[in-house]
Amino acid sequence: MGFEATYADFSVDPARLANADARYHGARFAGSHLALSAGGTVTLDFEVEDTEDVPQATLSITALVSKLGSSVGYAPMDVLIQGETLVSDLTVPGGGDLPHDNVFAVPGHLLKPGSNALEIRSSAKAESMLWLYRVTLDPVWERGRSERARTAEAARDSVFTYRTELRPAHASSAPWQPAHPLLFHLDRDEHSLPAQLGWRGEDGAESAISFQSNMSDFHGCHRTADGAAYEYRGRLTDRRPYAEETENLSASVLHRFDTEEGWGGGWHTSHELRLLVDDGGAPVERVTWRDQRGNSGVVVLHVPTAEVEVTGVEASDEFDDGGEGAGNLLDDRRSKWLAFEETARLDFTLARPTAVTSYTLTSANDAPDRDARDWTLHGSHDGRTWTPLDTRSGESFNGRFDAREFHLRSRPRAYRHFRLDITRNAGAGETQLARVRFAEASAGQAFTGYYQRHNEGPIGYRGTPVPVASYVRPADPRIASELSAAASSLAETAQTLAALAERLRRH
Structure with a gap:
C-alpha cells in the first residue's frame, strides 16, 4: 500500500x-x-x-x-x-x-x-x-486516511479539565473572576473531538461554549439559576484517556447509556454514549454538542419509571351492584369506578413500601362532568396517619379514557398506603375514574433526543442506563484504537487492491 x-x-x-x-x-x-x-x-x-x-x-x-x-x-x-x-x-x-x-x-x-x-x-x-x-x-x-488517523489519535484523550473564569455580561472593564473547574467527557465512539458544547443544570443554570480546534481554550456564556448572565472562558489544565479516569469518574456524575437511533421507521442499536459534564453546579438535565466533523446531538436526561403493584383499593363509595366498583381501577379493561358523591376518597395499598414519583389518572367512558377537578394525594406508613404529597386544582381531561400523568413535586419517600382525596369534580352529583396507576423511579437515568450527522437530516436518539453488571474497567484505549486503526487499514488495503485489480483488467 x-x-x-x-x-x-x-x-x-x-x-x-x-x-x-x-x-x-x-x-x-x-x-x-x-x-x-x-x-x-x-x-x-x-x-x-x-x-x-x-x-x-x-x-x-x-x-x-x-x-x-x-x-x-x-x-x-x-x-x-x-x-x-x-x-x-x-x-x-x-x-x-x-x-x-x-x-x-x-x-x-x-x-x-x-x-x-x-x-x-x-x-x-x-x-x-x-x-x-x-x-x-x-x-x-x-486521500483522507491520515487525517482520519490523526483525528482518532487526538480523540483518544477525551477527558478534559479546564480552569475557568467568569465576567459579568457587557462589562468589558470588569476583571475576570475564577470559577469552578469544568470537567467533561463526551464519547459516542466516533473518534471526533467536540467543537461546541452546551448544558443546562437541574436548577435552571445553563452554559454554552466553543473550543479552539486543539481544545486548549474555550469561550462562551453562562447564565445562573437566578438569571444573571456572564461571559465564560477556560484554559485546558488536564487531558487524558477515559480508561485512566474510570475509578474517579464513577464517583462523579458519569452517565453510560446503551443507545438506539431512530430511522427507517424503526429503532436500531448504536454505540454506547458516555457523558459527563461537571461545572460544580447542579447535575445536568440537558446536553447539546457539535463535533469537529459537523455532527451534532441533543440529549434530555430523565428518570425512567416502572409501574408499582397495587394489592388492594377501598373507596368511600362505589356502585358495586352495577359492576362499577373500586376494583375496576386496577384492571386494564375499559371499565370504571363510580361513586354517587360529588367528593370521594380512594385508599390504595401497595405490595411494598414505595417512593412513588408519579401517578396516572384515566377518565371514564362518559359524563365529563363526573371527572375529578381538585384532589390531594396522601401517603401513609400505617394507613392511619396521612402526609399530603401532591395537591392539584382545576385539572381537566381531554376526552374519554384520557390518561394523564402527574409527577410529585417533592422528593419522594417510601409509603405503603396512598389516599386520593377528590375534593371537587366537574359539577355532577357523581364522581368516576377508569384507572389509577402509581409509578416509581427505575435505577439510573435515561435520555431522549436527536442526532444529526454532517450533511444529513436529524434522526431519533434515545438511551437507557448501561446495566451495573456490565460496568467493566475499559481496556487501554490505545490498544482498542490500534486494533480499530488496524481494521480500518485492512479495509483500505482491500479497497486499494480492488482498485489496482480494476486498472489491471482495463489494461
Missing part, C-alpha cells in the same frame, strides 16, 4: 506524529500551531515501503500567515521533497483568523523506498510569521 498514515499535528506540544520524525529550525510552538519566522524550516522524515503502488501522493498543509498589525501579513512558503522543489513562493492567505488547507499533488517519482524528507520553509523574505497547524500525506488512492 506504499506507506503508512503519515501526519504531523502541531496543535499540541510535543507535536503528534505518525510515520514521521520532525526537525525544526527557526520555529517555536505557539499554543495551537508552530510559528516559523523568516527562513524557518520544518523537516519531516517519513518512511515509504514501496513506491510502485504510489504513482502520486496527496499532500495537505494547513497553515495561516500572521497579520502585520492591522494589515495582511506576508510569509511565502516553499515545499521540497528530497530537496527538490515542489512549490515555491506560495502565498498562503493571511489576515484572517482561520487556517487554510493547501493541497498539492506529489509526483510518485519524487518518493523513494525507505527514508524520505519533506521540508516546509518560510521564505527569507517573509515579513510576518508562517503558522503551521498540521501536515498529512497519503497515497492518491487513499
